[in-house]
Amino acid sequence: MHWQAIPLAIKQAVISLRHTLHQYPELSNHEQATQQRLLNALQTCRLRDYHCIGTSIVARLAGKNPDGAPIAIRGDIDALPITENTGLAWSSVNTGVMHACGHDVHAAWAIGAARLLSENPPESDVIVILQQAEELGTGAAFLMAQNAIPPETRAIFGGHVDRRYAIGEVVWHPGAISSYSDxxxxxxxxxxxxxxxxxxxxxxxxxxxxxxxxxxxxxxxxxxxxxxxxxxxxxxxxxxxxxxxxxxxxxxxxxxxxxxxxxxxxxxxxxxxxxxxxxxxxxxPAVINHPGLESVAKQAIHNAVGIAPQSLPEPNMASEDFGHYTQSIPGWFFRVGARYPNDPYSPVHSPDFFAEDEAVLVGSAVLAEAVWQASAIR
Ligand SMILES: [Zn+2]
The missing domain is CATH 3.30.70.360 (Alpha-Beta Plaits)
Structure with missing residues (x-):
């Protein structure tokens, strides 16, 4: 599904969710209100079950075949200790805390993908991971240590907004897409x-x-x-x-x-x-995009944004705790364009950072497509 073809009701719901998450950001491991908002949003999905673990949520959406190995999608949900300076109408009201890394967008697009996958269920069940504490590099490791992700999960997908790229551009990059960080x-x-x-x-x-x-x-x-x-x-x-x-x-x-x-x-x-x-x-650990998912990723991007995918111009030496998942589950991580074509670049982790709303829709379509494509393989 092309991101522009997402049904209007879903578009409006996820963008409004994104604004609320942005306005009430919470620091790593303190995402209680965020967790509650996301739990409410998940009620509109075809849930088989869900678990709150710490301040995260791991939900299971019903696919057509409950017995197959599930496929996971992940959105991180935490904010940073930064005072917002964007001037947005829905700027942070929590003093000194800001979604300056786009995790409000990632949480909203995980819900957007879950809505799309509920309307058009894939063969496999879908594990929706709404993960705490990515900024500390500990949230994914925590969920893995809690055995929150079924070990038979056969693929996992996630992504990050990136203002180096415009809306509708999604980076396709095989191999390491983030760095080991010690x-x-x-x-x-x-x-x-x-x-x-x-x-x-x-x-x-x-x-x-x-x-x-x-x-x-x-x-x-x-x-x-x-x-x-x-x-x-x-x-x-x-x-x-x-x-x-x-x-x-x-x-x-x-x-x-x-x-x-x-x-x-x-x-x-x-x-x-x-x-x-x-x-x-x-x-x-580094996020290593799995060679076995290369064709799935390419097709998903093609369907979701309709243009030839592009590769990173230089290695990304930032870290991303998604690497804890890809150590044991084949995964693919996307970087999703988040600015209008002629807008200036503003770096993540700065008080001026923001991602355009359309990034929520692009991410929703890319993740849903990745699941549909991966699910169709077996
Ligand atoms: Zn981030």
């Missing part, structure tokens, strides 16, 4: 002393400085645009005349493949010595 922390422990007697202590700020230099020169030789380390925090000290005991660095490691990731981890751990502790905490 959190790096380095603690440098020296010896506190009076600033006037530095020889009585060991200054951890100098140790941290040496670490930053070492990492930067190693990176220069071994890293590139698809595998790198970014140091983002550097904390030490409390007063001008006290040599502190510790200095802490933190940052992120981004990679598209597990081999390069291993090399970076090994190099960082090799920096450890007395007084230097390196900790790497995995966050989200």
């Amino acid at each position: 959190k790096l922390t380095i603690r440098c422990t020296g010896k506190s002393a009076h600033a006037a007697r530095p020889h009585e202590g060991q200054n951890p700020i100098h140790m941290a400085h040496r670490m930053i230099d070492t990492i930067a020169s190693w990176e220069g030789q071994h890293c590139g645009p698809t595998h790198f380390i970014t140091i983002t925090q550097c904390h030490a000290g409390s007063r001008h005349n006290i040599i502190p005991q510790t200095a802490d660095l933190s940052g992120t490691i981004r990679c598209l493949c597990p081999q390069k990731r291993r090399i970076i981890h090994d190099a960082l751990y090799a920096l450890q010595e007395p007084g230097i502790t390196v900790t790497i905490t995995p966050s989200s």
Whole structure:
């Protein structure tokens, strides 16, 4: 179904839902009111059952054949601690909280797809995942750990709005479409002393400085645009005349493949010595679009937007916790254009970010089509 052919009643319902979600954004793991609104919206669908897990919802829509393996779609639902500056009539009324990453759109298009799939049921049942806490990189892992997604699920689809692309453009990109993201922390422990007697202590700020230099020169030789380390925090000290005991660095490691990731981890751990502790905490695995779903994805995009799909111009080094699903379920992740053709680019996670309403409809059509296409395969 082309996105413009979505029935008017569904169009109006999902866009109005999107405005409400946008106006009342909630932070990760606190999406209680959002969960209730989405639960109400799901009542218009052909539900077999549903479960509220944390602040997420996992619902099962009835397909024609209840015994087959289901197909899943996922929309994330959380907002960010940002004060909105868009001037939209339906701007956030929750002070300091904003849907600055388009998850209001993703939640609404999951409901839109669920409505379309209820009107025209596919062969398979459909698992609709409305997921909390994507921004923390923990929501998908939480649902997987709770066994909320049936293990026999044979495909999963999701997407993200992208203002680099116009309405009606949907990115078709095989392989990695988001990055591995690991959190790096380095603690440098020296010896506190009076600033006037530095020889009585060991200054951890100098140790941290040496670490930053070492990492930067190693990176220069071994890293590139698809595998790198970014140091983002550097904390030490409390007063001008006290040599502190510790200095802490933190940052992120981004990679598209597990081999390069291993090399970076090994190099960082090799920096450890007395007084230097390196900790790497995995966050989200890369989202790998599954080769077995390539023709499904292409056909879905063709049917939903009617133009030749396009590939990403450069690797996407942002992370997306959808990668927790694609580690065990074949998946495909779309990037959905979200601005009018001549409008300027505004980045996600900024107070000015917004996605045009039509993106909700495009996403609804793409996800419903992906399910119809995948369901027809077996
Ligand atoms: Zn996002």
